[in-house]
Amino acid sequence: MRDERLFPLFAGLETLTGVGPKLKPVLERLVDGEAVWDLLLHLPERWVDRRVRDSFDQIVFGEVATVRGEVHAYHAPYSDKAPHRIQLFDGTGFLTVAFFRADGRWLQGQFPLGATRIVSGRIEDFKGERQMTHPDYIVDPARGEPPPEVEPIYPLTAGLTNKRVHGFALQALSAVPDDLPEWGDAHLVAQRGWVGFKAALQGLHNPLEYDEEAFQRARDRLAYDEALARESAFALARASRKRRIAASVPKAPLAQGRLARTLPYRQTGAQVRAVAEIAEDMASQSPMRRMLQGDVGAGKTLVGAMAAVQAAAGGFQTAFMAPTEVLARQQYETLDKLLSPLGYSVAALTGRDKGAAREGTLLGLADGTIQVVAGTHALFQESVSFQNLGLIIVDEQHRFGVQDRMRLVGKATSPHMLVMSATPIPRTLAQTVHGDLDVTILDEKPEGRKPVETRAIPDTRIDDVVEAVGRAVERGEQAFWVCPKVDVDDDDSTAVGRHAALKDRLAVPVGLVHGRMKPADKDSALEDFRSGRTKILVATTVIEVGVDVPEATIMVIERAEGFGLAQLHQLRGRVGRGDRDSFCLLLYRPPLGDMARERLETLRSTDDGFEIAEADFKLRGPGDMLGLRQAGATDYRIIDLSRHADLLEIAKKDTSAVVEGDPDLAGPRGQALRLVRELLTPRVASSAG
Structure with a gap:
């Protein structure tokens, strides 16, 4: 039940004087909401000294x-x-x-x-x-x-003036209660010189004097409040999960050791640490919710396979879920190669499986004879049942909605869950982005993997690049060619146009895949390339994750200056997966701007995804970084991740301590946290259920 003190803040915008039927939808679009409180969260972007x-x-x-x-x-x-x-x-x-x-x-x-x-x-x-x-x-x-001595300046939309928005904000301020308790840590509030919650809102919407430092302190104060709201929601989710009982999956060092001895390479130290952390989680009686984050080629699948071995040794089944048919098949082939020689039963289940083969797989999952299954959304259909599902592994987790993961969780009683992502983000943000998940980072790459040589080339030399691709195909190699757009009449760097040009010029099988294609056609095109039936794959960024083609040695990216660093790094990771020298050719249209030149130079100078993510974060901010929007990191109303990451970490520790000592939030601080959660928690759902 909402605290009645907050009722005026959640009244509709039409309750403000001057907001009639015509203006109401315009104002709602501007503030991205329908309530008076949404207007107050529409903060000024700057202030003018008058x-x-x-x-x-x-x-x-x-x-x-x-x-x-x-x-x-x-x-x-x-x-x-x-x-x-x-x-x-x-x-x-x-x-x-x-x-x-x-x-x-x-x-x-x-x-x-x-x-x-x-x-x-x-x-x-x-x-x-x-x-x-x-x-x-x-x-x-x-x-x-x-x-006025100081005038707040707001982001605007057509149909609204700054003066009107400011007038509405002044009205809205009167709806903020005067008697709200302090929900922040008293020592931190005093140390940072922060005013109270209502005073901070007034200091931004109705400042009495021009003071840049005071504006920033007020914004920091509200960012901390938002961090408290979000992190207290996650702390409660973690506490609730710990109270749930999950089946303890005993550690299996002997079985995992057998798998390790069959590998043609040594595990990295990061892989060994990750396997140990996951084994500890699975052996507990609380359901594991862990994020395994690793750069392209860091060996996440092997870590997942080690967890599946632990589950199988304890009599449990494992479900690997991938976002597409091609990735699920690829995952199945890798797991089959790793686990079948050791006597484990591995199967695939995707939309492609029909008839007797599908029935056989369903029967094997139901009676427990299939220990590990890799599949797509097909895994959580009603017809699928498991005898003893103990572990769920979700690959490229940001491609799934929370409901998708929850439907698979519903196939068992409190199964353990490991979610994996190849999207590097700055280490300082990993925990804040992934909410209530425990985070393990694979920050080493297996020995012997050849680095991809990266070159920046002006597109005036595109004919030379086409010839180089043709020579590589003649040597039995394959190439990706990425374009920024599908098909635009006034732009020659499109997937459809480049596909036609390469087919005509090189006279070899050339595939095409882009986001407008039907999923079945897209999967078919990817499978043709993966199997070698096509030698060149022209694509948009739909191939940025997961597609594993060891014979692919060249990645050409047209108009590379328009891509983000993290995205370029993901695309580069599609090559260099075999034992041949590999190249990433960044075709750019001169002249390059300073930021574009810095991005391409960063990519040429390092293949460390986390270093690249840090650089991307500094250059472009969080909103543009690959994966962050899907992961829910940019749904803040006040927090600026480039400034406030430390506040998220402080709030996480603070709220965890409060929830641990007062799990029902019944005490004074707990009740105050309930209020700020009501005000500043977007519809946050647990990241993994």
């Missing part, structure tokens, strides 16, 4: 300034395109106020000669003289109030 300057000689070109002067002269326009000009004088110099296409009589009424006026607006350089065009404010100090 304090009246002492004299004209204090102002500089390019700034917004508020000044007082005497009307010295009025000059009518000498042509239709010229402005009206009013000269103000303050004893130290002149300022010209310019108006285009204005009513001359109205202007002379606003600026009578000899009168004092306050004007506020941006100062321009007009032939070396100070000029203000169309001031934001014109005030007669004898009759009206000067502009």
